[in-house]
Amino acid sequence: MRRVYHGAFVFASRIFHQNIMLRNNMALRWVALLLAWDIAPVEAQHLHSPDHIVVVVEENKSFAQILGNPAAPYINALAKRGALFTQSYGVTHPSQPNYFALFSGSTLSIGSNACPLELSGANLASALLEKGMSFISYAESMPETGFEGCAYGAYMRKHNPVANWKKLAAFNQPFSVFPQDFEKLPTVALVIPDQRNDMHDGSIAQGDAWLAKNIEPYAQWAMTHNSLLIVTWDEDDGSANNRVVTLFIGPMVKFGNSSQRINHYNILRTIEESYGLPYLGESAQVAPIGGVWQESGRARK
Numbered sequence: 001m002r003r004v005y006h007g008a009f010v011f012a013s014r015i016f017h018q019n020i021m022l023r024n025n026m027a028l029r030w031v032a033l034l035l036a037w038d039i040a041p042v043e044a045q046h047l048h049s050p051d052h053i054v055v056v057v058e059e060n061k062s063f064a065q066i067l068g069n070p071a072a073p074y075i076n077a078l079a080k081r082g083a084l085f086t087q088s089y090g091v092t093h094p095s096q097p098n099y100f101a102l103f104s105g106s107t108l109s110i111g112s113n114a115c116p117l118e119l120s121g122a123n124l125a126s127a128l129l130e131k132g133m134s135f136i137s138y139a140e141s142m143p144e145t146g147f148e149g150c151a152y153g154a155y156m157r158k159h160n161p162v163a164n165w166k167k168l169a170a171f172n173q174p175f176s177v178f179p180q181d182f183e184k185l186p187t188v189a190l191v192i193p194d195q196r197n198d199m200h201d202g203s204i205a206q207g208d209a210w211l212a213k214n215i216e217p218y219a220q221w222a223m224t225h226n227s228l229l230i231v232t233w234d235e236d237d238g239s240a241n242n243r244v245v246t247l248f249i250g251p252m253v254k255f256g257n258s259s260q261r262i263n264h265y266n267i268l269r270t271i272e273e274s275y276g277l278p279y280l281g282e283s284a285q286v287a288p289i290g291g292v293w294q295e296s297g298r299a300r301k
Contacts, residue, residue, distance in 0.1 A: 047273045048252040048293055052182065052227040054218055055267075056191040057102070058207060059095065059159070059200035062236035063088070063243045071205040074212035075245070078219065078231070082249035083292040087261040090235035090242040096158045098234040102264040103161040103190070105281025113158040115150035118166060124188065124268065125168050127277040134186035137162040140175040141194040147172070154194035154201065159234070162190065178214075182221045188271060191215070199233075222250050230267065252294050262289055 063086070066072050067079065090098050096114070097107035104123040125135040141155035146169035150157045157163045162172045175192070179185055192198070193214075199207035211231070219229050233244035246262065269283040 047270065047288055047290075048226075048228075049274050050222075050226055050228040050250060050252065052185045052187060052189070052222070052225070053230065053271060053274070054185065054189045054191060054215070054222075054228070055102075055230045055232070055271075056193070056211070056215055057099065057159070057198070058193070058231065058233045059195070059198040060235060060237050061199050061204065061233055061244070062240035063245050064240060065204065065237065066233075066245045069204060071203065072208040074208045074216070075231070075247075078211075078249060079245075079247055080255070081219075082229075082247055082253045082255060084257050085246040085248075085262055085289075086257050086259050088232065088244055088246035089261070089263045090233070090244055091263050091265065093235055093238065093242070095234050096161075098264060099159060099161040101282070102232075102234075102268055105265060105268055105279070105283040115157050116148065117164045119164045120167075122278070122280055123161075123165060123168075124271065124277075124280065125162060125165070125171055127272070127280065128187055128275065131275065131277060133188075133275060135188050135190075136171050136173055136186045137168075137190040137192065138173055138175040138178045139163075139192040139194075140197060142172075142174045145173045145177075146170065147174075154196045156195055156200075159195075159198070159200075160192050175214075182218055182225070182227070185218075185227075187275065219249050224251070226251060228252065232264075232267065248289075248292060254292050254294055256292075258289075258292050260289070260291060 066075055068076065091101045092098060092107055092111070094113050096112065097110050100106060100108050100110060104121065108119060128135045137160060139155060139160045141153050143152050148163065160172065162168050193207065193210055195201040197207055197210035215229065222229050228248065228250035230248055232246040236242050236244050265282045265286045266289050268280060269286050270288040272279055272283060273288040
């Protein structure tokens with residue numbers, strides 16, 4: 001009788017362990033599938049070559065401070081008209097090295113808002129100019145083209161990377177000359193609101209209203225003129241792991257949210273790919289932004 005019980009026990013144990021192994025294998029397969037889903041690369045697409053790109057950089061607000069905030073009705077409405085990147089990040093703190101990352105592909109080993117600086121080397125402006133294209137930085141409240149001062153009223157040079165390359169003085173212009181005829185815009189324009197209107201010193205509501213007044217006309221025009229608007233923030237306020245809002249608006253952009261993780265280097269790489277520019281610094285180590293482009297748009301030749 002003991003042998004019968006023992007045999008039954010052994011048989012039951014084997015069945016039990018086989019079931020456990022089967023369940024474990026199934027669980028591992030599900031985990032593998034979920035990981036593959038989460039880290040699968042964005043499908044490769046032909047990048048589009050917009051006639052114009054306008055990049056607007058806001059200041060020091062986290063993703064959670066902007067999205068869903070009733071003080072920012074324009075930005076939240078704009079997010080529904082293009083691609084909202086839900087995992088977009090600044091690269092460091094404080095402000096200035098983030099602008100250098102976006103403009104030159106490197107923080108240039110600068111970890112402060114030190115001013116003045118005199119820099120050299122390749123950057124987005126020089127890359128465009130060498131390809132026969134054009135670039136201008138438009139900084140609000142800056143008094144004159146090529147201004148070298150560190151501050152003028154609410155203008156701060158630490159937010160205007162172009163001002164640190166003397167060779168680019170002619171391309172460092174006040175926002176007061178931003179063209180009202182958008183056909184006259186350069187290939188790529190960098191727009192720098194002053195500290196009252198970029199949410200640095202002023203309120204979120206004030207910055208939102210500034211965008212609605214000064215950038216919305218271009219946003220509408222871009223939709224019918226093969227052009228792109230990029231709105232991003234340099235960094236967060238130190239509260240949210242540097243997660244910020246980034247928006248792409250244009251006829252070549254799909255509506256919806258994208259959860260791909262991006263930063264300033266990915267934005268720069270995307271602009272470089274769009275115009276066949278050389279990869280600057282860290283932008284060579286990251287992928288261009290994909291998965292957000294309309295298939296019917298104009299691809300780069």
